[in-house]
Amino acid sequence: MATLFPISRRIQTVFLISMLFGPQITKAQSPFAGLENLFATPENYLVRHITNAPVVDGDINDAVWQQAKWTNNFADIEGDLKPKPPYKTKVKMLWDNNYLYIAAHLEEPQVWATLKNHDDIVYHDNDFELFIDPSTTTHSYYEIEVNALNTIFDLFLNKPYRNRGGGLIGWDANGLRSAVKVQGTLNNASDTDAGWTVEMAIPFSAITMGFKSQVPENGTIYRINFSRVEYDNKIVEGRNVKLKDSTGRDLPEHNWSWSPQGEIAMHSPEHWGYLLFSTHEADDVAFTMPYAEEQKKYLWLVYYREKQWYRQHHAYTSSLGKLSIKSKYDIAGISNKLKLQSTQNQFEAFITDANTNNTYTINHEGFIEQLNPIYHE
Structure with a gap:
């Protein structure tokens, strides 16, 4: 449904706010703990x-x-x-x-x-x-x-x-x-x-x-x-x-x-x-989740937590630690590095895997894309 009128139930946005900044994440916990419903596999x-x-x-x-x-x-x-x-x-x-x-x-x-x-x-x-x-x-x-x-x-x-x-x-x-x-x-x-x-x-x-x-x-x-x-x-x-x-x-x-x-x-x-x-005629093809989609989950984690931080502090943060997010994660056995930069009203997060150096980015408007390596150090 197109959200055009304030009376519609559709415009409600459920971020599970009470769960976002609950107990600190421990090593045994998933980084998505408390947000499982937003990270269910599509x-x-x-x-x-x-x-x-x-x-x-x-x-x-x-x-x-x-x-x-x-x-x-x-x-x-x-x-x-x-x-x-x-x-x-x-x-x-x-x-x-x-x-x-x-x-x-x-x-x-x-x-x-x-x-x-x-x-x-x-x-x-x-x-x-x-x-x-x-x-x-x-x-x-x-x-x-x-x-x-x-x-x-x-x-x-x-x-x-x-x-x-x-x-x-x-x-x-x-x-x-x-x-x-x-x-x-x-x-x-x-x-x-x-x-x-x-x-x-x-x-x-x-x-x-x-x-x-x-x-x-x-x-x-x-x-x-x-x-x-x-x-x-x-x-x-x-x-x-x-x-x-x-x-x-x-x-x-x-x-x-x-x-x-x-x-x-x-x-x-x-x-x-x-x-x-x-284009295959036979049923010999199956969907496999692209590796990039696994990386993007961590960018969305930054996005959701930055939005909550902004509601509480009226500014974005450039500190992953303040969002209870680490700077490195292993995804399917490959090390990935997260980086975050921000101003008061904008932010951009990056994730790069150590094997290929491919980088994906998300900004404060939720725009997500692969970064051209020419423009990325």
Whole structure:
């Protein structure tokens, strides 16, 4: 969901503040102790390349879709902190040289939708959402939402809302094709439905920065996640009506996601799943966590603790020790060195492995990237 209005439960940011600066970390403890929910391993999906594209009509029983595997069913956005959702949601994906194809199945006993205009704030209905970061920097990413009327709300974000980013609603996913099919009857509260399915074809040209469309290659990795918004409702005079609190406001929505975020915040791209593009026809490829992603965990540890330090002291620190973080860690048997520099209102952290001297960096806005060795001593 795009966080545009303060009344939405989605804008809450759970940093588990009380755990951040609890007991000092000992040698026997994990450096992530107290933050385990923010460092749960994200989901991953291997997406297969195809030559015959599916027909985008909402019917996801096409023969071509039989080549794709379903994801695990969605969990609550906070992961194990909350119960499993009562209705199942799952996704499968395929790709060719022009499009990323998405198929989703949502169990739902009462399928309803009200918003009909492009770029209506679709998450005010029950909806299905996807978030995609081709650059894997947590900045310059895309969001597409759809309801059971196939109304699209698409936007581009220069950076997450937590870092004072903004949603560019004027951006449209040019060439996007989408369709919805209801297994039951839409907006008919007198019967019980089985659910609804979503089918999309997202052009790579629509999610590319720069002048030339960037088509993935075998082995390319994107960060991606999917979310489902579900409201509690009741039937009033034959219609589905959202439940309200004592002040007349809608009750907070339920947020269910493929890769749990560990907090009520879809706009934390570091928690999104990994999408691995493959051109192999046989099932002889498996996702392996890149070594760089293991390194980046320590950069995110610095980021979370710097943010808490700033809230307490109104300035960032250049001392890793004050954040209860060591300057050296062994990752998969390889020594890695952490370095931190800061001013009052900015910081940048670096991690370098001793074998290759590859360096990754993160700053106070959560922008994370590999540092060009030309510019790094």
